Amino acid sequence: MTSRGIGLLSSRTDVAKAAEVLLRRRYRFADPADAEVLVALGGDGFMLHTLHEMLDGERPQVPVFGMNRGTVGFLMNDWVVDRLCERIEQAKPIRVAPLEMRATTVGGKAFTHSAINEVSLLRETRQTAKIEISVNGRVALPELACDGVLVATPAGSTAYNLSARGPILPLQARMLALTPISPFRPRRWSGAILPDDTAVCLTILEAENRPVSAVADQTEVRDVAKVEIRLDRERSLTLLFDPEHALDERIAMEQFAT
The missing domain is CATH 3.40.50.10330 (Probable inorganic polyphosphate/atp-NAD kinase; domain 1)
Structure with missing residues (x-):
């Protein structure tokens, strides 16, 4: 060349x-x-x-x-x-391959953004976030009380995910890291490693009183009620x-x- x-x-x-x-x-x-x-x-x-x-x-x-x-x-x-x-x-x-984040706000607005590294949910105020975690349509964790939670790709597993004590994923691994950020309850839950064809849905409990923002790499959506995340291999x-x-x-x- x-x-x-x-x-x-x-x-x-x-x-x-x-x-x-x-x-x-x-x-x-x-x-x-x-x-x-x-x-x-x-x-x-x-x-x-x-x-x-x-x-x-x-x-x-x-x-x-x-x-x-x-x-x-x-x-x-x-x-x-x-x-x-x-x-x-x-x-x-x-x-x-990027993650696709589909976020719906408390007001009903819908946003779709991509993330190369991770999609992270973060509490907006001093109050702890409460988040229900569903995997492939099944509730896996009814309530996570935390500062936030993130889903990271192998490429992003050494970024924010690692700082949050999440696992490092080999790039060839067809996996995603689901990692809590400063979990309060359950205290001993350290996250999960999921197949990369998994659909993750994060539902904010008490969303109006405990506001949460969702960030896809560098793009933020505030006051979310639900965030759906999947890997988009076609892109x-x-x-x-x-x-x-x-x-x-x-x-x-x-x-x-x-």
């Missing part, structure tokens, strides 16, 4: 813009709308933003090769100016990684982080 088939995007930070200038001096890039591959300069937040633009139809769904010009950079490759075309040709493709996206730093290996090695 020549650089003519590669599009270039960058976040608005000074570091990312400076990196874009360096790359444009070295390579000739295609218009992102016509590119076969996109290079994304920034951090994990910018990568998620780029992927969501594809899911929302604002950009063509093409493979994305990220280079870290942000902070954590878990979804990114190392920043290197040289050998860009060769790195992309040799990159390991990783498919990630999976492709990330490209240097073979020695592929996402599946990074996730696996996070189990040994200290």
Whole structure:
């Protein structure tokens, strides 16, 4: 592949813009709308933003090769100016499928959003949230008193899910993590690992008195009454990684982080 088939995007930070200038001096890039591959300069937040633009139809769904010009950079490759075309040709493709969140508010409004990492429900006030959890139409937990609860994909299992003491899921695992956030009752319930074809329904109990918001990655819906979550494999996206730093290996090695 020549650089003519590669599009270039960058976040608005000074570091990312400076990196874009360096790359444009070295390579000739295609218009992102016509590119076969996109290079994304920034951090994990910018990568998620780029992927969501594809899911929302604002950009063509093409493979994305990220280079870290942000902070954590878990979804990114190392920043290197040289050998860009060769790195992309040799990159390991990783498919990630998004969650679909269908949220209905107390007022009856319905919203549908996608999440690459997780869908999280969070209490809006000092009062504990009370949530009923159903799995495939069956009530699995009649009442969870908590700060919140989340459903994470394998790709997102090392993000908020891990901070909430949820399990790390290998990227090849066809599983989802259902993880409570600061559970009060039942105290000993630490969550569940579910097959990724599971439909999860989270119903807010006492929704008007104990308001809860739902967040799909970076998009929030406030005052929800019910949230339905499922994996949408038909809209999976492709990330490209240097073979020695592929996402599946990074996730696996996070189990040994200290």
